Amino acid sequence: GQQLNQSPQSMFIQEGEDVSMNCTSSSIFNTWLWYKQDPGEGPVLLIALYKAGELTSNGRLTAQFGITRKDSFLNISASIPSDVGIYFCAGQGYGGSQGNLIFGKGTKLSVKP
Amino acid sequence: DSGVTQTPKHLITATGQRVTLRCSPRSGDLSVYWYQQSLDQGLQFLIQYYNGEERAKGNILERFSAQQFPDLHSELNLSSLELGDSALYFCASSGTSGRPGELFFGEGSRLTVL
Numbered sequence: 416g417q418q419l420n421q422s423p424q425s426m427f428i429q430e431g432e433d434v435s436m437n438c439t440s441s442s443i444f445n446t447w448l449w450y451k452q453d454p455g456e457g458p459v460l461l462i463a464l465y466k467a468g469e470l471t472s473n474g475r476l477t478a479q480f481g482i483t484r485k486d487s488f489l490n491i492s493a494s495i496p497s498d499v500g501i502y503f504c505a506g507q508g509y510g511g512s513q514g515n516l517i518f519g520k521g522t523k524l525s526v527k528p
Numbered sequence: 529d530s531g532v533t534q535t536p537k538h539l540i541t542a543t544g545q546r547v548t549l550r551c552s553p554r555s556g557d558l559s560v561y562w563y564q565q566s567l568d569q570g571l572q573f574l575i576q577y578y579n580g581e582e583r584a585k586g587n588i589l590e591r592f593s594a595q596q597f598p599d600l601h602s603e604l605n606l607s608s609l610e611l612g613d614s615a616l617y618f619c620a621s622s623g624t625s626g627r628p629g630e631l632f633f634g635e636g637s638r639l640t641v642l
Contacts, residue, residue, distance in 0.1 A: 446629045457530060457618050457633025458571070465628065503571065507629050514561040514622055514631050515584045518571035 417442045421504050421519030428494060429527050436522040437488040438504035446507035447480050447487040448516065453500045461502075462489070496526050531555065534619050534634035542642055546607040549637045551619030553600055559583070559622045560602040561631060562594055566615040577602055609641045 421438045428434060438447070446465055450458035462473050464480035464487060471478055478489045487506075491498055501523050505516040531554035541547055553560050562574040564587075573586035577596035588594075591609075596602040606613060616638050620631035 448629045455635065457532070457620070457635055458631075459530070459633070460627070460630045463627045463629050505571075505629075514559060514576050514620065514629075515573050515586060516571075516629065516631070517573075520570045 417506070417508060417517045419504055419506055419517055419519040421522055423522055424520070425523040425525070427525045427527070430494060430496060432494055434491040434494055434498070434524060435488060436502060436504075437486060438506075438519050439486045440506060440517075441485065442506075442508065443484040444506035444508055444517075445484070447478070448505040448507070449476075449478050449487070449489045450503045450505060450518075451500050452503065452521070458503055491524075494524075494526050496528055499524055499526050530632040530634060532619055532621050532632050532634035534617075534637050536637055537635065538638050538640075540640045540642065541609060543609055543611060545609050545641075546605065547609065547639065549604045549606070549617050549619075549639075551602045551604070551621075551634060553602070553619070553621030554623065554632050556625070557621035557623035557632070558600065560596055560600070561620045561622070562588075562602070562604050563618040563620065563633075564615050565618060565636070571618070574604070606639070609639075611641050614639055614641045 452458040462478040469480040501521040504519040533552040558579045574588040576584040616636045620633045
């Protein structure tokens with residue numbers, strides 16, 4: 416079945432540093448999404464991307480939908496302690512129902528103050 | 529607070545038993561989704577209901593079943609439980625007020641099978 420390869424698996428960075436993580440797939444997706452999960456909580460949508468090549472920002476977060484439709488990246492600038500959590504990419508394939516998402520395994524972000 | 533409520537938050541049971549997880553979606557959302565989150569498999573889509581009808585099925589085992597009631601709450605039934613069923617089970621809902629692909633997740637029900 417479809418799989419998303421998300422990297423890195425974990426990151427341990429200094430407060431103020433920029434962060435970059437990415438997701439690749441062997442399949443084409445028509446929607447890429449980035450979710451964040453805090454401890455004890457469910458995932459929350461950060462950014463949604465709907466067109467190949469689209470670059471979207473949400474505050475200090477920037478994400479892009481790859482031209483090939485098979486990859487996406489998420490950048491976080493000037494990280495702060497509350498950025499700690501697990502970041503998931505998710506893809507929605509053509510013809511799939513809206514909520515039938517394929518999730519990556521996540522990138523665990525830890526921030527040193 | 530996503531507006532999605534799941535009960536129970538924690539559940540410990542034995543192999544071979546049956547449990548029911550309950551979910552109340554956000555007010556007005558017609559779609560309910562169930563996901564399983566485990567350490568090795570990550571977040572996996574199980575099943576979707578829309579206004580009481582099954583809409584899509586993912587990697588849901590035959591031992592598992594779900595339904596959505598007229599008041600739109602949903603239940604996920606897990607039977608003949610095995611050790612490998614231990615996981616966090618999330619319910620999510622979506623409606624017309626969110627972005628396409630935006631799911632609102634509950635806090636999850638953590639199932640431990642001993």
